[in-house]
Amino acid sequence: MENYELLLEKAFGGLKPVVFSKGCDRFEIPKADSRVIGNKTVLNNFMHICSCFRRAPEHLCKFLSKELAAFSRIEGERIVFNRKISQSLINEKIALYTERYVFCKECRKPDTELIKQDGLFFIHCLACGAKHSLGKA
Incomplete structure (x- = not known):
């Protein structure tokens, strides 16, 4: 059986890195x-x-x-x-x-990407991994 640290490393290896501007995780909507x-x-x-x-x-x-x-x-x-x-x-x-x-509908974080798949737009959260449909383009 694999140890906990190795399993965590394997899990985080599959996620995209999330980069915060100015070393801060607080997001402000630009005016x-x-x-x-x-x-x-x-x-x-x-x-x-x-x-x-x-x-x-x-x-x-x-x-x-x-x-x-x-x-x-x-x-x-x-x-x-x-x-x-x-x-x-x-x-x-x-x-x-x-x-x-x-904003992600699950975790409310702004770390998302907009992807188009089969004619539909999806919001994919880079923080929690959730994926939500936005409907047709």
């Missing part, structure tokens, strides 16, 4: 840095938000466009919406995105 310029709204820290969530920019862009009922396009590190949108409304929608697509 939007947006400006209204004429009839357009520019979210300057869009790529930073995507990297914090470990999500594709196109996925977050599509979500924000639908939720804010505004056409949007990615321009470098930022996203431009075709109408005036308050910063508080953008922050609300980013918080809604984290609830739906970032």
